[in-house]
Amino acid sequence: QVQLQQSGPGLVKPSQTLSLTCAISGDSVSSNSAAWNWIRQSPSRGLEWLGRTYYRSKWYNDYAVSVKSRITINPDTSKNQFSLQLNSVTPEDTAVYYCARDIGIVGAYYFDFWGQGTLVTVSS
Amino acid sequence: SYELTQPPSVSVSPGQTASITCSGDKLGDKYACWYQQKPGQSPVLVIYQDSKRPSGIPERFSGSNSGSTATLTISGTQAMDEAEYYCQAWDSSIVVFGGGTKLTVL
Numbered sequence: 001q002v003q004l005q006q007s008g009p010g011l012v013k014p015s016q017t018l019s020l021t022c023a024i025s026g027d028s029v030s031s032n033s034a035a036w037n038w039i040r041q042s043p044s045r046g047l048e049w050l051g052r053t054y055y056r057s058k059w060y061n062d063y064a065v066s067v068k069s070r071i072t073i074n075p076d077t078s079k080n081q082f083s084l085q086l087n088s089v090t091p092e093d094t095a096v097y098y099c100a101r102d103i104g105i106v107g108a109y110y111f112d113f114w115g116q117g118t119l120v121t122v123s124s
Numbered sequence: 125s126y127e128l129t130q131p132p133s134v135s136v137s138p139g140q141t142a143s144i145t146c147s148g149d150k151l152g153d154k155y156a157c158w159y160q161q162k163p164g165q166s167p168v169l170v171i172y173q174d175s176k177r178p179s180g181i182p183e184r185f186s187g188s189n190s191g192s193t194a195t196l197t198i199s200g201t202q203a204m205d206e207a208e209y210y211c212q213a214w215d216s217s218i219v220v221f222g223g224g225t226k227l228t229v230l
Binding site for chain 2: 062
């Protein structure tokens with residue numbers, strides 16, 4: 001059974017960097033069949049996919065257009081985890097952030113395991 | 125950008141069948157999946173690849189996808205099925221979620 005355990009601060013000041021980590025158990029961040037995602041949810045934006053990292057002989061990233069200039073998702077193979085960094089945050093980045101595993105076939109990936117969610121508030 | 129449209133709310137009586145739709149341009153040419161989310165909890169996958177049920181999901185949950193509409197059907201709806209439901213698809217390596225449908229069982 002895969003488990004995803006999120007950690008990171010719940011309060012970030014405007015213009016600073018939001019940083020979260022997702023620790024994986026029951027699978028490997030270097031899996032050749034899974035990808036590791038960050039998704040956020042807010043009342044105004046609903047569920048919003050932010051991006052993912054995955055390993056297919058080398059590391060790849062896909063990012064949502066809405067955050068592409070501000071986001072970095074990195075794997076940490078030594079700790080079997082992955083991280084989210086979102087730069088230059090504003091109050092609009094206030095949301096519950098989830099990490100999630102996606103798996104499946106090309107064009108038919110689905111999120112089968114989710115972290116517990118972290119409420120991140122952007123406020124001074 | 126690609127969009128998925130869901131009705132904001134659907135109501136159903138206990139024991140009846142609930143149908144929640146998700147519309148998108150040529151959605152039938154893609155794979156759709158569905159998530160259930162209860163207040164204060166993380167989403168749970170209930171249908172993937174249009175019509176497959178993950179292990180542990182009751183048989184009363186089923187899905188279909190054709191044309192421009194994917195449909196989540198809950199047969200014999202129970203009070204525990206009251207939740208928000210989200211559809212999701214992939215478009216050009218980008219994930220798209222629907223806006224969510226609040227299912228009320230009354």
